[in-house]
Amino acid sequence: MLSELRDWHDRNQAPIQLRQAQQSGGDQTAAIQTPGKSRWPTISDRPPAPSAQNNNDGAPDAPNPSTPLRIAIVGGGIVGLCLALALHRHSLPFTLYESASKFSEIGAGLMVGWNALQCLEEVGVAEEVVRLAMDSWLHPPDISVVGMNGTCKEEKSGGDVFFQYRFGDGRREEPICTVKSPGGQITIHRADLLDLLLSHLPEDRVRFRKHLVQFEHLEYGVWLEFSDGTKEEADVLLAADGIRSTMRRLMYARTGQVDLQEPRWSGCLAYRALVPSHLVRAAVGDEIWGTPIMWLEPSRHVVHYPVAAGEYVNFLAYKSDYTKGRAPKWDGPWVEHEVDEHDMLKEYEGCGPQVRAILELVERPSRWAMYDIPDLPYFVQGNVALLGDAARAMTPHIGNGASQGIEDVHVLAHLLAHPKVTRKTVSAALKAYELVRKQRAQRVKELSWCSGRMWDLSAPGVGDDAGEVERVIRETMDWVWGVDIVKQLGDPGFSSKTREKDGTCDTNTFLPSTLICDQLTSEKLSYAPLDPTSQDKTEDGGDKDLESREPAGLEGGPAVDARLDGAEWECPKVAFGWGLPWDVLQAYYKLHVFPNEPTSILLFLGSMSGMVMNPVGFVIGKIADRYGYRLCIICGTIFAFLAMICAAFSTELWQFFLTQGVLQGLAIGCIHPVVMSSPSQWFRKKRELATGIVLTGASFGGGVASFCVQQLLIRLFRLSLFRDPIFWSVAPAIFFAAFGYLGFNFYLQQYTIYRLPTLKPSLYAVPLSAVNFSAAICRSSIGFLADKIGVVNTFIGSVFMAGFAQLVLWNFADNFGLIILFAIVVGFFGAAFVSLTSVLGAKLFGVKDLAALRGLLIMFMMPGNAAGPPVLGAVFAATGGNWHIVFSVSGVWCVTGACCLLYARFKREPRMFAIY
Numbered sequence: 001m002l003s004e005l006r007d008w009h010d011r012n013q014a015p016i017q018l019r020q021a022q023q024s025g026g027d028q029t030a031a032i033q034t035p036g037k038s039r040w041p042t043i044s045d046r047p048p049a050p051s052a053q054n055n056n057d058g059a060p061d062a063p064n065p066s067t068p069l070r071i072a073i074v075g076g077g078i079v080g081l082c083l084a085l086a087l088h089r090h091s092l093p094f095t096l097y098e099s100a101s102k103f104s105e106i107g108a109g110l111m112v113g114w115n116a117l118q119c120l121e122e123v124g125v126a127e128e129v130v131r132l133a134m135d136s137w138l139h140p141p142d143i144s145v146v147g148m149n150g151t152c153k154e155e156k157s158g159g160d161v162f163f164q165y166r167f168g169d170g171r172r173e174e175p176i177c178t179v180k181s182p183g184g185q186i187t188i189h190r191a192d193l194l195d196l197l198l199s200h201l202p203e204d205r206v207r208f209r210k211h212l213v214q215f216e217h218l219e220y221g222v223w224l225e226f227s228d229g230t231k232e233e234a235d236v237l238l239a240a241d242g243i244r245s246t247m248r249r250l251m252y253a254r255t256g257q258v259d260l261q262e263p264r265w266s267g268c269l270a271y272r273a274l275v276p277s278h279l280v281r282a283a284v285g286d287e288i289w290g291t292p293i294m295w296l297e298p299s300r301h302v303v304h305y306p307v308a309a310g311e312y313v314n315f316l317a318y319k320s321d322y323t324k325g326r327a328p329k330w331d332g333p334w335v336e337h338e339v340d341e342h343d344m345l346k347e348y349e350g351c352g353p354q355v356r357a358i359l360e361l362v363e364r365p366s367r368w369a370m371y372d373i374p375d376l377p378y379f380v381q382g383n384v385a386l387l388g389d390a391a392r393a394m395t396p397h398i399g400n401g402a403s404q405g406i407e408d409v410h411v412l413a414h415l416l417a418h419p420k421v422t423r424k425t426v427s428a429a430l431k432a433y434e435l436v437r438k439q440r441a442q443r444v445k446e447l448s449w450c451s452g453r454m455w456d457l458s459a460p461g462v463g464d465d466a467g468e469v470e471r472v473i474r475e476t477m478d479w480v481w482g483v484d485i486v487k488q489l490g491d492p493g494f495s496s497k498t499r500e501k502d503g504t505c506d507t508n509t510f511l512p513s514t515l516i517c518d519q520l521t522s523e524k525l526s527y528a529p530l531d532p533t534s535q536d537k538t539e540d541g542g543d544k545d546l547e548s549r550e551p552a553g554l555e556g557g558p559a560v561d562a563r564l565d566g567a568e569w570e571c572p573k574v575a576f577g578w579g580l581p582w583d584v585l586q587a588y589y590k591l592h593v594f595p596n597e598p599t600s601i602l603l604f605l606g607s608m609s610g611m612v613m614n615p616v617g618f619v620i621g622k623i624a625d626r627y628g629y630r631l632c633i634i635c636g637t638i639f640a641f642l643a644m645i646c647a648a649f650s651t652e653l654w655q656f657f658l659t660q661g662v663l664q665g666l667a668i669g670c671i672h673p674v675v676m677s678s679p680s681q682w683f684r685k686k687r688e689l690a691t692g693i694v695l696t697g698a699s700f701g702g703g704v705a706s707f708c709v710q711q712l713l714i715r716l717f718r719l720s721l722f723r724d725p726i727f728w729s730v731a732p733a734i735f736f737a738a739f740g741y742l743g744f745n746f747y748l749q750q751y752t753i754y755r756l757p758t759l760k761p762s763l764y765a766v767p768l769s770a771v772n773f774s775a776a777i778c779r780s781s782i783g784f785l786a787d788k789i790g791v792v793n794t795f796i797g798s799v800f801m802a803g804f805a806q807l808v809l810w811n812f813a814d815n816f817g818l819i820i821l822f823a824i825v826v827g828f829f830g831a832a833f834v835s836l837t838s839v840l841g842a843k844l845f846g847v848k849d850l851a852a853l854r855g856l857l858i859m860f861m862m863p864g865n866a867a868g869p870p871v872l873g874a875v876f877a878a879t880g881g882n883w884h885i886v887f888s889v890s891g892v893w894c895v896t897g898a899c900c901l902l903y904a905r906f907k908r909e910p911r912m913f914a915i916y
């Protein structure tokens with residue numbers, strides 16, 4: 001039926017009324033599931049599981065052997081039951097745990113949006129929902145808004161009216177605008193919807209009186225603990241336990257984010273009641289009773305629409321106080337049943353006669369405090385996911401809370417039903433769900449709160465200006481109600497093509513995340529009456545779009561990503577010994593072991609490990625992502641140990657190349673990608689700072705090891721150096737160069753993602769690889785350049801060029817080509833000073849005690865290595881994420897380093913163009 005209507009919508013013809021279609025006796029099921037019509041495979045397109053047996057309603061009972069997941073659903077509200085039905089339709093085994101002794105819904109009417117109806121179509125209940133609704137029209141998303149100056153005043157009730165907005169005060173009880181959609185809208189009694197969902201579910205999958213109180217992550221699953229002391233194990237836990245979700249509280253308690261656990265009062269109270277239709281009809285006439293209407297007044301608004309096939313009018317009267325901010329404290333009860341209607345009438349003194357006439361029909365309404373929850377940074381933790389109100393409960397001002405929950409269900413069920421989703425890969429599927437749903441759901445939530453203020457005629461920039469109210473409604477209606485939910489699943493080909501090809505279940509390959517995000521972010525919300533800048537910014541000024549592309553990580557909490565394996569704590573330890581003091585050894589080799597070998601050969605020996613490290617790191621990165629970081633770190637540590645031991649027994653140059661070049665390169669290649677990427681996987685907000693601190697371990701390692709090696713090699717030390725002004729030209733040059741050397745290594749990938757958000761994820765690391773390959777070329781060729789133009793000139797030129805590249809090239813690198821160009825230039829020149837330090841010392845101070853000198857000079861690198869990236873991280877945070885200032889600071893450090901050495905250069909060789 002709905003696909004027929006979609007076709008209709010495509011052809012822009014008149015709507016088809018359900019009852020007429022039913023009378024025509026066509027094969028409606030076939031019409032719904034016409035192969036090839038839907039971009040997303042419908043449930044019936046999938047072959048049933050081999051062992052499946054069909055039950056009465058056509059859904060196979062036996063679990064699909066290719067996805068033998070044990071799914072626990074917690075919470076049996078509308079969203080939990082919809083999810084159960086969707087999983088049942090997909091032949092996925094589940095158990096639903098509900099804390100109450102039976103299913104029940106309090107409250108009365110529920111608007112069901114087109115967005116939700118498409119999902120209900122998939123689980124096979126859309127037609128029955130429509131039958132239970134007032135007008136029984138299905139309406140494709142063809143929403144139009146007719147304003148005051150249009151034909152609004154002449155609109156009649158029912159039919160195509162989706163909602164009508166009117167001023168409700170006594171002065172002007174007149175229409176503001178009418179939202180139209182073919183067939184009007186679907187409003188249903190909650191109890192009817194609940195009964196309908198239940199009638200399609202097998203009873204044996206439901207456990208009542210099971211109130212979840214605790215959960216525990218297992219390696220590939222979850223332990224659930226209930227208030228009756230029982231425990232259950234499941235592979236996946238899907239929590240639809242409502243606005244006061246226990247699961248949300250438990251998840252966020254683990255990370256100490258107390259402010260995210262509890263709902264916040266919105267400053268609004270609502271009286272709710274069902275009033276028999278004939279009374280309303282008699283009081284206000286046919287047109288008003290049959291039309292969904294929102295009456296707008298300062299600080300209060302009234303909504304009513306018919307439900308239960310027109311038998312009742314669902315009535316809500318809201319009263320708000322926003323003077324105490326967004327989330328004032330509310331000491332009263334959540335819900336009060338059967339309050340005195342005179343209390344309500346007192347709140348509505350001075351309203352218009354039609355509103356008053358309806359209010360006077362209400363007897364013993366319930367009074368609800370309206371809550372929502374803050375934006376959650378993640379919906380998913382390991383194999384646990386929040387959905388429905390548990391994930392993003394919203395104020396009811398646009399009547400879309402349950403519909404959003406049903407959208408969650410649609411996405412989750414499709415992802416879980418994918419044949420490649422297993423116990424091991426299901427967490428990636430859950431992350432994909434979060435990726436798809438979080439942004440839209442939270443924007444709808446925000447819009448709902450803003451709309452509440454608009455209905456109370458107190459939205460900043462809108463107030464009681466009817467034209468503005470109409471404009472906002474026009475701009476937001478279609479975005480909320482008319483969304484094509486198929487889009488939310490992204491590339492229709494992902495299920496077969498992308499994942500079959502490489503067989504992985506990584507988030508990046510599992511869903512074409514950038515495509516999905518593009519689709520979502522392209523639907524910009526133009527109404528942001530409270531803070532126009534808040535739409536795309538996180539609380540700390542980050543970019544929501546960017547964050548939404550990332551898998552849900554925890555800020556210092558337990559590892560949610562099995563790939564980390566707890567290895568993150570080993571990284572600093574290993575990094576401690578990783579910054580090996582190569583140049584101390586090199587100077588020693590030059591002096592005592594290979595005095596006749598050219599400097600460039602010894603430099604090449606030092607750079608060999610870097611050359612080997614890059615391709616190894618490329619391969620290891622993939623292996624680490626798939627098999628865990630711990631394995632790579634263990635291998636790297638063994639290689640490093642072997643390299644040192646074997647080098648100790650080496651006598652020939654080629655043996656040193658094998659041990660300190662190849663084997664050492666293997667060791668670093670195993671460790672480096674893991675060390676570099678661990679902090680980003682663990683931390684989300686202070687990622688730069690975290691990376692810097694973790695990498696500080698390497699610098700300390702380098703500093704301490706250099707000192708120790710130097711002491712072991714030569715015990716004497718030239719204190720007279722400290723009195724030489726040339727030394728105080730060299731030392732600061734190294735000091736500043738080191739500060740400017742690591743920044744681009746740490747931030748280039750993040751900058752690439754920030755600048756090019758739609759870039760294929762597989763290309764994110766290319767610039768960093770270009771830096772490293774370029775550095776490898778530099779290390780093997782810089783010696784030749786130094787032989788040609790002089791080591792001091794080469795040192796000054798290369799450090800200056802590294803600074804220039806950051807100041808000029810990086811600042812203007814706004815496309816992939818320029819970023820790569822920058823990476824090549826900075827990679828080449830940025831690494832040069834490390835290789836040249838020993839020969840620079842030899843040139844300026846002679847080769848006597850060169851290793852000791854080298855050890856001393858290397859100490860001047862330590863502050864930059866340790867503090868450079870964290871300082872840049874602090875600059876980034878302090879400037880509200882201004883990349884240009886970060887590049888400039890880093891570039892200025894390098895240029896300052898180059899300038900410092902000019903004194904030594906011209907003191908020793910005053911001729912401008914001399915080789916020195």
Ligand SMILES: Cc1cc2nc3c(=O)[nH]c(=O)nc-3n(C[C@H](O)[C@H](O)[C@H](O)COP(=O)(O)OP(=O)(O)OC[C@H]3O[C@@H](n4cnc5c(N)ncnc54)[C@H](O)[C@@H]3O)c2cc1C
Nearest residue numbers: 075077078079099111212242388389396399400401402403
């Ligand atoms: C006044 C008002 C009007 C609204 N109007 C609309 C509308 O017109 N359209 C619309 O789409 N939405 C509307 N909404 C929003 C809609 O009601 C909610 O979004 C929807 O009901 C949420 O469903 P849920 O299943 O996520 O949560 P709930 O309905 O709250 O269900 C949660 C379930 O979990 C169970 N549970 C809780 N804790 C545990 C535990 N620890 N263990 C086991 N079980 C547990 C509870 O017993 C309950 O059955 C309205 C909301 C309000 C307040």
